[in-house]
Amino acid sequence: MRDPQGNLELEERTVVRTLHAPLDNGHYLRGPGSQQLVGKGMLLDFDFCGSSNIVAERLPFVSYPHEWSAMQLRDAARLTLDISTNLLPAGWELKDASAWNVLFKGCDPIFCDHLSFQRIDSRHWWAFGQYLQHFVFPLCVARFRDIPVSASFRLHLNGLDVRRFRALMGAGIFLTRFWPLALAGGKNDGAIRQQDLAGRAGYHANLYKLLDWFLSAPEKRPASSDWTGYAAANSHYPPAARQAKRAFIGQWLNRLNPAWVADLGCNTGEYSRLALESGARVIALDADHHCIDRLYQANKGQAGLHPLVADLDDLDAGRGWAGAEFSGLAPRLAAVTKLAMMLALVHHLAISLSIPYRKIAQFAADVTQKWLIVELIDENDPLVAKLCQQRKRHPSEFPLTLQRAAFLEKFRLLDELPLPGIGRQLLVLEKNPS
Known part of the structure; x- marks a missing residue:
């Protein structure tokens, strides 16, 4: 959208870049190198339409x-660096090293900024500072301070500048391989100058090697949270209830055969994978970035799965210019979701977050085009008592009758299953006509 070489417009199935001036015949996009990147799945496929338009698939x-989780950002960083390395022998570079230039086709990152290719005409890679702000700094604070990379980009579209990075890392950075970053950059504008890190010999190849060294820092043991072991250690379900839940959901996924499923509050993705097995494409979202990291890592190369970090009670409503440059999550979900799943979720929203049931049901109706599978929990369930105690509420405020009534205002009932041995019910619902 903001590229000085052209304007970008989103059409129903394509993305069209209208150039202010045609690309010359020797431009990288017109040569075999760009098609090799496309063939490797690194660059979004494109074509020229006349001399002034570049047309690409709209995902x-x-x-x-x-x-994104940390591993998603790391793979986006690696892709950007791998493309830069591929360009180098031909004398080309990326003029931008922005995380926003990378999209995900499922669990595979792909570069989408076709106008970012330019000839190298200087010893300096001017996108170096941007690469640090968008990739290296957020990954570093995620690793050593357990600050989600998603939080870095919520703070600012351009990730972390050097001053925030230094403040977050503190003196502890000198115990890591990232210590040179604490010495780099100007005091006023927060820019990172590559000569601060690599001296005058810092040509592109050396810079790429330096960045590769940062990215290849040995991993710590897999991070965990209160939720990453929830599915494995879950004692709320007797074996018969868990088996019945999985069989019932699998049966309805196969029966309805939705093209797209949104698994809201997916945890580490047990039911996201079940939806994948039914042939659906799945958007799996959870507020816990460690859960999404594990789901993403376990499904590398899975084109049908889209893991993402999102707080349901704090969804972004659009970012960038006029709030419309990057659309909000709710309309993106609504545009594709045929079936939404809210499993072991509603009681957390209603009790822990104090969201009224009618508003939860309205949200579900807003983000699915047709169906909803929802799990409701009886007020006598021990987990309800625990959550109510924490929030100084009483379980009698959360009866099943109130939950059912809220959802049946927006949906009609197709089927239901009381889970054996516990006070939980699964409802399969179809959205009422508008």
Whole structure:
């Protein structure tokens, strides 16, 4: 959208870049190198339409850096660096090293900024500072301070500048391989100058090697949270109830055969994978970035799965110019979702977050085009008592009758299953006509 070489417009199935001036015949996009990147799945396929338009596929669903886990951002960083290395022998570079130039086709990152290719005409890679702000700094604070990379991009579209990075890392950075970054950059504008890190010999190849060294820092043990072990250690379901839940949901997924499923509050993705097995494409979202990291890592190369970090009670409503440059998550979900799943979620929204049931039901109706599978929990369930105690509420405020009535205002009932041995019910619902 903001490229000085052209304007970008989103059409129903394509993305069209209208150039202010035609690209010369020797431009990288007109040569075999760009098609090799396309063939490797690194660059979004494109074609020229006349001399002034570049047309590319519009992906049906996209996620943005403020919705990624650390491993997703790391793979986006690696892709950007790998493309830069591929360009180098031909004398080309990326003029931008922005995380927003990378999209995900499922669990595979792909570069989408076709106008970012330019000839190298200087010893300096001017996108170096941007690469640090968008990739290296957020990954570093995620690793050593357990600050989600999504939080870095919620703070600012351009990730972390050097001053925020230094403040977050503190003196502890000198115990890591990232210590040179604490010495780099100007005091006023927060820019990172590559000569601060690599001296005058810092040509592109050396810079790429330096960045590769940062990215290849040995991983710590897999991070965990209160939720990453929830599915495995879950004692709320007797074996018969868990088996019945999985069989019932699998049966309805196969029966309805939705093209797209949104698994809201997916945890580490047990039912997201079940939806994948039914043939659906799945948007799996959870507020816990460690859960999404594990789901993403376990499904590398899975084109049908879109994991993302999102707080349901704090969804972004659009970012960038006029709030419309990067659309909000709710309309992106609504544009594709045929079936939404809210499993072991509603009681957390209603009790822990004090969201009224009617508003939860309205949200569900807003983000699915047709169906909803929802799990409701009886007020006598021990978990309800625990949550109510924490919030100084009483379980009698959350009866099943109130929950059912809220959802049946927006949906009609197709089927239901009381789970054996516990006070939980699964409802399969179809959205009422508008």
